[in-house]
Amino acid sequence: MRIDKYLAAAGASDIEEVRPFLWQFKLQGDIHPAGRATTTRDGLARIWHRGAQSGLQLSDTWSSSDPVGVAENRKVPSYIARLSNLREGEKIEKAARLVQRFTAPDAEVEAAAVSLLESYGWTARGRSAGVLYMNDGNGSTPACRLAVSNGIASVWSFRGDVDLPAPWRPGNTTRTGEKTMYVTVRDLALENVVAAPARVERPPQERPAVDPGLVSLVHDACRLGSAVPADHRHLTKSGARLVGEDLRVAPPGSPLAGDVVVPLFRPSDDRKSLEISGGQRLCSKTTMGTDKMLITGSKLAESMVPVPWSPMLGSGQMSLDRWAESLDKSRPLVLCEGVATALAVHESGAGNPIACVSSGNLPAVAKYLAESGLAAQFPAVVVAADYDIAVRDGKAVSKGIPKALEAADLLAARVALPPPGSPVGTDARDLYAAGPDAVRAYIESARSPAEIQQRPDVARFFSSQIHQKQGVER
Known part of the structure; x- marks a missing residue:
């Protein structure tokens, strides 16, 4: 069987022979083609994935081979098989990882994490849905968040600038695209520590998808909303008198009713057009020290707001080239x-x-x-x-x-x-x-x-x- 046909039947996409006998491909969740496959003249195939540190889940047709170096001091597992033994319909997935952790009561972890953050000048401003709102001294609004789960305390900022010393370490990216930092119960030197059951950790998607319901919510608010009153606080701050002709107040019946909604756009997967990646709420009053916030589920990474944005929303062609034409x-x-x-x-x-x-x-x-x-x-x-x-x-x-x-x-x-x-x-x-x-x-x-x-x-x-x-x- 040809390797490209095998990959396609196994669920891979964007399959391309980049040079003789070397193929690249994407698996589910990949932004860029990170999978690799090689073949030899005598019918041997080899496969690996640059982002699969724990390897791939393959059929029994494949056998483990030597690791492949993909970066300095980093290798990933590879696998070999005879092309003649491959069967159409076998699946290729990134392998899950088994993680052994230690934990402590979340209340104790949060108290220790807050104490550590307060030593840097952070202050707690409120709580919502179990997440602590904090101000790190960068500005007047509580743009930072602290969340604790299963003995791990994670922090992030909607300013995208969390930079903390040890024992904090870089963590995963949130669903809205912000980079996090985290500490564990051992980092915090807590005494009431117990072993937690080992759990399977699935490889995260490299780029979180945007909820279609959120896209519709933002688009409808911009399409059906009313013009912003001239005396709205976000048009009159600092003595300035802005017009905001593209701004719209979300209509009655919307979960965002009464707030001004600004659509966010990010590059789509093809990197040629844009897609709605969420929205920002400009509120008529302050809540926990802030009068603007991202709508839940919005993805901030790479997101932007071209002004004016109505030429894109109105045309249905969301691209910066379309914006630039106006x-x-x-x-x-x-x-x-x-x-x-x-x-x-x-x-x-x-x-x-x-x-x-x-x-x-x-x-x-x-x-x-x-x-x-x-x-x-x-x-x-x-x-x-x-x-x-x-x-x-x-x-x-x-x-x-x-x-x-x-x-x-x-x-x-x-x-x-x-x-x-x-x-x-x-x-x-x-x-x-x-x-x-x-x-x-x-x-x-x-x-x-x-x-x-x-x-x-x-x-x-x-x-x-x-x-x-x-x-x-x-």
Whole structure:
């Protein structure tokens, strides 16, 4: 049997012979083809998967072979079989992993984890559905979450910038696309520790799918919702007067009724078009210290909000090329953090903005814009950074400026930063309170990443962190 026919019948997809006798393919849950198969002239086949650390589940036709090196210090199992022995309909799956763990009562684990986080300056702000809402000092809202299950405490942030010292370790990605960090009962040195039953750990999907029900919810809210009142808090903050012509208030009967809904978009699997990846709720009042939040189930990783977004939703063709057709391309492409910042850039005529929702998401979106070729359609690209210049205890209160510089490097773009001496956190929406000219001047002031880092206030920002680290090391 030909190996490509065998793979197709076994449930693989995107099967391609990349060079003579070497095939690549995708298994369920793969974003990119990570499976490999080789054949020899004498009819021997070999198969492995770059992401299957625990190997593959195959029929008895296959025998274990030597591991294959796929990265420095990392190998994966491989398997061999005679092509003449393969049978159509045999399945190929990534193997599950048996994990032995230790656990303790969740209440004790949470108390110890909270105590550890409080030593870093975190504060608890409330609880919902068993998840603790916390503020890590980066801004005024409780954008961080702490959840405990089976003796493991996990934290993540909707700003995408969780960076904690040992004993915290990088964890899995949440269903909404945020990277997590975690500690175990042993890391926390708890005494009431017992062995937990071993459990089977299935390989996670590399990219979580979006719930079709969520897509319909967001699309219907944008299609059937009403215009936002001119005095809505998200249009009038900081003394600015935004219009938000694409914003819609979710209609009565919707689970989001009364909230402004902003659709999020991410690259689809083919990387050529976009798909709705969730939405952001702009609330009329604060809840647990925040007036904006992602709709449950939204996937933040690589998500963006092109402004205006109605040309895509209205046409049914969701792609950045379709969005770009409606724009004045004599203006620069502007990458920014928040939706309100993007609205200020758009309504002032300063540029064509794409919001990334959080600073931690800036590099991922920038990478996609560079790879897709969209950035090349504009005369200039600017990353509009917030004036997040504060340092506390030798650590940046926000990673907005470093992330903006990283995004600019990926796009070969310039960086716009509010003038020295601006209030900490100043963004384009704050500048818009002084009129559209202030926002246009802000975007026009953009400089190369190297020039921005040489600015005295920015140099002090980075220098204060370096000196603190050196002091700790001594």
